[in-house]
């Protein structure tokens with residue numbers, strides 16, 4: 001029996017009966033789940049789904065009231081005279097009123113029409129409500145009938161000149177008396193309506209793994225559910241409203257800025273899946289705003305609506321702010337703030353509520369890039385002041401027998417507190433994912449129970465944590481929906497949350513009590529024998545700790561090596577890792593880099609190659625791990641210092657940036673690089689879905705951004721051999 005996807009019309013006709021497909025089967029065309037498929041009982045149904053047409057609101061009136069409904073079946077019959085035909089279901093009140101009045105308006109809907117419009121004109125009846133009490137963007141034409149003044153591109157006014165009874169429907173033949181064109185927007189089609197409005201449960205396109213490379217509309221590929229997405233949209237609207245209210249009364253209240261920072265960070269991919277805590281944070285923000293005497297509301301529909309290029313620029317600003325908020329959050333925890341960064345959070349977030357020209361939006365994005373550099377500098381200063389400058393360190397992938405805890409995420413302060421509290425308790429601590437660079441910091445590595453590293457990057461956690469005899473602490477954005485096999489061992493802290501998982505709060509002084517987590521580790525007992533684990537290429541150790549200070553301290557050696565031709569090129573291969581197999585590009589790229597080149601790296605993208613032995617260059621390993629994603633600041637400092645030493649610009653150095661992106665911190669780092677005028681960046685594994693064609697073409701034209709192709713092609717192009 002064939003099944004059809006009611007969203008896109010795809011027909012499943014595979015060898016395996018539809019009912020035996022796995023529960024997580026999704027439509028290969030539009031990505032919706034199994035429950036959006038229907039059995040095809042009549043052949044015509046499948047064919048009818050292939051017919052596409054526009055969508056319209058038909059309006060008419062009688063002596064006492066106005067009414068209207070959505071219709072789809074409209075066609076032009078002749079030009080001269082201007083005759084159209086349209087069909088209306090007899091159950092509609094509009095149908096009965098039109099039979100009497102014979103006069104109508106047709107509003108041609110555009111593809112920015114919101115779901116609310118359809119709720120009013122499609123699911124409600126004029127017998128129960130006055131639809132124009134709920135939808136008020138209307139005007140009257142010269143025939144005295146209302147038409148929509150928003151979300152349309154044209155209006156046609158006419159008279160019914162013939163009527164044909166077709167059973168359930170009536171076919172009206174209408175003569176058009178007057179028309180009006182309002183704009184050049186695209187007319188909404190029925191297939192887009194089904195995909196984007198009728199069955200849309202949510203909208204999110206902020207990360208690289210977004211569904212079909214376009215947007216998550218039924219559920220997040222990351223595991224985010226529609227109700228969580230909805231709460232995040234409300235939280236974002238509250239964040240914007242609070243910033244705008246603060247701007248109006250000219251306050252830079254620290255607590256309110258802290259709420260804005262956490263409101264943004266909470267919405268970063270893989271941070272918070274807990275709708276209740278998101279709603280609570282939005283409520284806190286609203287209460288602060290009301291104290292400022294502000295009562296504005298910002299509609300969630302506005303966040304990702306409107307003109308495609310403006311939506312793209314607004315989204316880029318929002319996502320860049322979310323990424324920057326993660327860095328500001330960590331710096332604030334260590335007591336580092338700057339008034340410039342704080343002021344920008346208020347200004348930048350408030351700007352999301354306003355209309356701007358394309359040039360103004362681009363100016364805001366470049367400004368975000370500049371302030372983000374300062375924000376990353378703050379965090380760098382905070383980390384190196386509190387934990388010391390990282391030093392090169394070899395990190396083992398061996399997990400010793402006995403109780404242990406795995407810590408993942410980016411928050412070094414959480415790790416430090418855990419190390420203090422596990423000291424002398426016989427519980428070892430292992431880093432996971434982005435926590436690896438912690439092994440380079442003197443004030444962290446001095447704890448002997450900080451033994452080594454477990455696992456690879458975030459996207460492998462559901463396999464790596466399966467049946468692990470230890471609890472895991474998530475400190476920042478790396479959380480995937482936990483599998484049952486380890487769900488009872490999940491601990492979250494700070495803005496990270498998942499429903500029903502253990503959460504550790506800080507007290508008023510920022511201290512956290514990890515006793516429950518430590519006791520859990522002791523109760524689980526860990527492995528009974530030492531276990532040797534490996535990276536994705538089979539290596540059993542990794543190096544880290546080549547922070548900016550180590551590299552700059554060795555600048556004379558590096559400069560001499562470049563001058564002598566021993567180092568011909570530097571690559572910065574870094575960024576986020578992710579699940580898609582195309583990310584093997586980065587492994588292959590590093591493997592193919594010539595022996596007389598050095599590979600700087602940072603962030604979790606390095607797990608694609610950081611267990612490889614690619615040899616040494618002078619006194620250094622060829623792969624130099626500079627740290628977490630926030631240590632992009634250190635890489636920029638090194639690039640600027642090298643440019644100074646060679647008396648040239650950064651773009652003139654034998655240096656190429658080959659970036660992998662996944663979430664929003666990559667967005668603010670990219671904007672920082674662009675704001676510094678850095679060109680020729682290679683970016684992959686795909687271009688952000690939120691870059692419109694126009695925005696992408698501006699970036700390509702101004703900054704010569706290259707989407708990655710193959711390691712062979714890109715290396716040949718970079719090294720000038722093609």
Ligand code: SF4
Pocket residue numbers: 204205206207208209210211215216219220221222223224269270
């Ligand atoms: Fe989809 Fe990414 Fe948004 Fe999750 S964060 S819903 S995967 S776009």
